[in-house]
Amino acid sequence: MGDHGERVTGVRSASGGQPPDSSFFDGTPPQVAPRLLNKVLAADGATARIVEVEAYWGAHDPASHAYRGMTPRNETMFGPGGHLYVYRSYGIHWCANVVLGPPGEAAAVLLRAVEPISGEDLMVTRRPKARRSVDLTNGPGKLCAALGISGDDDGIDITLEGSRIRLLDDGTPPPEEPLVTSRIGITTAVDKQWRFAVPSNRWVSRGRPAGG
DNA sequence: CTTTGGATCGTCT
DNA sequence: GACGATCCAAAGG
Numbered sequence: 001m002g003d004h005g006e007r008v009t010g011v012r013s014a015s016g017g018q019p020p021d022s023s024f025f026d027g028t029p030p031q032v033a034p035r036l037l038n039k040v041l042a043a044d045g046a047t048a049r050i051v052e053v054e055a056y057w058g059a060h061d062p063a064s065h066a067y068r069g070m071t072p073r074n075e076t077m078f079g080p081g082g083h084l085y086v087y088r089s090y091g092i093h094w095c096a097n098v099v100l101g102p103p104g105e106a107a108a109v110l111l112r113a114v115e116p117i118s119g120e121d122l123m124v125t126r127r128p129k130a131r132r133s134v135d136l137t138n139g140p141g142k143l144c145a146a147l148g149i150s151g152d153d154d155g156i157d158i159t160l161e162g163s164r165i166r167l168l169d170d171g172t173p174p175p176e177e178p179l180v181t182s183r184i185g186i187t188t189a190v191d192k193q194w195r196f197a198v199p200s201n202r203w204v205s206r207g208r209p210a211g212g
Numbered sequence: 213c214t215t216t217g218g219a220t221c222g223t224c225t
Numbered sequence: 226g227a228c229g230a231t232c233c234a235a236a237g238g
Contacts, residue, residue, distance in 0.1 A: 090231050091221030141231050185230050
């Protein structure tokens with residue numbers, strides 16, 4: 001296979017692709033989450049491929065922010081699919097989720113890691129502490145910083161052409177057999193295997209299979 | 213490579 | 226008043 005895990009993905013079109021159709025955001029979080037792998041996130045001058053996600057399922061999921069019902073913070077999760085739910089983590093970082101439909105059902109997929117495609121110089125500017133390319137975006141707080149995502153972006157529609165943050169499909173299919181593990185950083189519902197990642201991708205935050 | 217602890221503040225109880 | 230869907234630096238193997 002590839003030498004030392006060099007990147008095997010790339011840009012398939014100059015525009016980065018087109019948004020998924022609206023039915024893409026239907027279905028349960030554990031179903032839709034792995035289908036978000038290898039989709040493209042476009043933010044201002046930068047694009048990146050989604051390589052690690054986690055599913056969160058409102059009332060069914062004690063680890064979800066929406067488990068105890070709607071609050072001012074998690075209101076976006078209860079809205080329609082195809083929007084972005086952004087929250088502050090540990091008082092310092094921002095984390096971003098893709099909201100799933102329908103309205104009234106709190107469902108979302110946390111973006112945990114992305115692989116830079118273009119605009120990496122801009123990401124370096126936004127994350128000056130990153131020493132290696134993987135350190136730019138191999139974590140939920142890191143990728144938001146690298147892509148310039150903040151609380152101002154909470155609630156935006158990521159399927160619209162005019163949005164600052166967009167979700168695009170450039171024709172790269174999700175992995176046939178994604179890496180499946182428990183979710184990271186939570187203390188409840190640790191039994192659920194709702195973390196999904198592209199196998200052998202260097203930008204995945206942790207839990208890559210040995211020997212890659 | 214791993215482990216440990218500090219930073220820092222909005223949110224909910 | 227307590228606790229994070231995290232990140233980073235420092236210290237030890």
